[in-house]
Amino acid sequence: MPEAPRRVTITDVARTAGVSLSTVSRVMNGNATVDPVLAERVRGVAAELGYSASPLARSLVLGRTSTVAVVIPDLANPTFQGILRGLSRAAAADGFHVLIADSAEQVDEERVLAVETRRRTDGVILCAPRMAQDELAVLLPSLSPVVVVNRAPQAGVPVVNADYRTALRGLAEHLYDLGHRRIVFLAGVARSASNAARLAAIADARAAHSDLTVIELPSGVDFNSGAAAADAVIKTGATAVLAFNDLVAMGLMSTLAGRGVRVPEHVSVAGFDDIPFAAYTSPPLTTAAVPAADLGAQAWAAMHALLTGQTPSPIVTTNPEVVVRGSTAAAAS
Numbered sequence: 001m002p003e004a005p006r007r008v009t010i011t012d013v014a015r016t017a018g019v020s021l022s023t024v025s026r027v028m029n030g031n032a033t034v035d036p037v038l039a040e041r042v043r044g045v046a047a048e049l050g051y052s053a054s055p056l057a058r059s060l061v062l063g064r065t066s067t068v069a070v071v072i073p074d075l076a077n078p079t080f081q082g083i084l085r086g087l088s089r090a091a092a093a094d095g096f097h098v099l100i101a102d103s104a105e106q107v108d109e110e111r112v113l114a115v116e117t118r119r120r121t122d123g124v125i126l127c128a129p130r131m132a133q134d135e136l137a138v139l140l141p142s143l144s145p146v147v148v149v150n151r152a153p154q155a156g157v158p159v160v161n162a163d164y165r166t167a168l169r170g171l172a173e174h175l176y177d178l179g180h181r182r183i184v185f186l187a188g189v190a191r192s193a194s195n196a197a198r199l200a201a202i203a204d205a206r207a208a209h210s211d212l213t214v215i216e217l218p219s220g221v222d223f224n225s226g227a228a229a230a231d232a233v234i235k236t237g238a239t240a241v242l243a244f245n246d247l248v249a250m251g252l253m254s255t256l257a258g259r260g261v262r263v264p265e266h267v268s269v270a271g272f273d274d275i276p277f278a279a280y281t282s283p284p285l286t287t288a289a290v291p292a293a294d295l296g297a298q299a300w301a302a303m304h305a306l307l308t309g310q311t312p313s314p315i316v317t318t319n320p321e322v323v324v325r326g327s328t329a330a331a332a333s
Helices: 010-017 021-028 036-049 055-062 078-093 107-120 133-143 164-177 193-208 223-228 230-236 246-258 292-307
Strands: 067-072 097-102 124-127 146-149 159-162 182-187 213-218 240-243 268-270 287-289 315-318 321-323
Touching: 010 021, 010 036, 021 036, 067 078, 067 107, 078 097, 078 124, 078 292, 097 107, 107 124, 107 133, 124 133, 124 292, 133 146, 146 292, 159 292, 164 193, 164 240, 164 268, 164 287, 164 321, 182 193, 182 230, 182 246, 193 213, 213 230, 223 230, 223 246, 230 246, 240 246, 246 268, 292 315
Parallel strands: 067 097, 067 124, 124 146, 146 159, 159 315, 182 213, 182 240, 240 268
Antiparallel strands: 287 321
């Protein structure tokens, strides 16, 4: 069997170009302090010999990994998948990789993952962290550079978020305009900032309409949570439901169908996020479309600015849009 060709090393380039190893290293890593004529000679020799710098060696020389970590609460959630897609594509365009860590909705795990991944990467993006604000404020300085997604403004840390409050208020107004006066809100994770924003929207709707009753029921963030809430929803006698997200709405609709409760004839159902499946439920789901991929791209833009010595905007807010489909209709008389 013929021997594999020997890999060209940085020593080969230095010897052929007649320069030191450190000069080759600086040239290959784009150091502008090297004389342009000398740098051009080194690059020419490297190209002629077929030499390319090892990513690991480059990381050691530059003191960075060209990798950032993203800590998310639930990788199974299509909305977080959309954020990751937008973020990873934008990062790849700038030559960076993304390390993903899933905290499985566990606050203690979230904190540990943030600290551990920061030790192995150039920065951390916390996507909708579940921890309390006081805990988050203490943690953030130790993670710098860090970007936060879907939280309130943070001192000295860029935030990218979606205006959940305005969007959910829009869904509530949509149901009110259809004649619904008794509505259920299926709440998400109690400690999450996005759930707090939704509750604020519910409070806004109650304040605006004295004849509106909104019943809050504890639920969750997945299919099973919505399915488990179906009987409690039926007992309220409500004519409409605002679910924390599309997954909860879909789980609810599935179980309601099994109970003989028709959507929207007997009860209207609205979700939130506009995940890819939302338009294909039966009936198609009314929801608020969160620009998840854009959130991810904006989060990367903020991180890239931090990594390159620029100053990102302290907060970037995107606006979900209400999308009306067949799962909501006029309240039954």
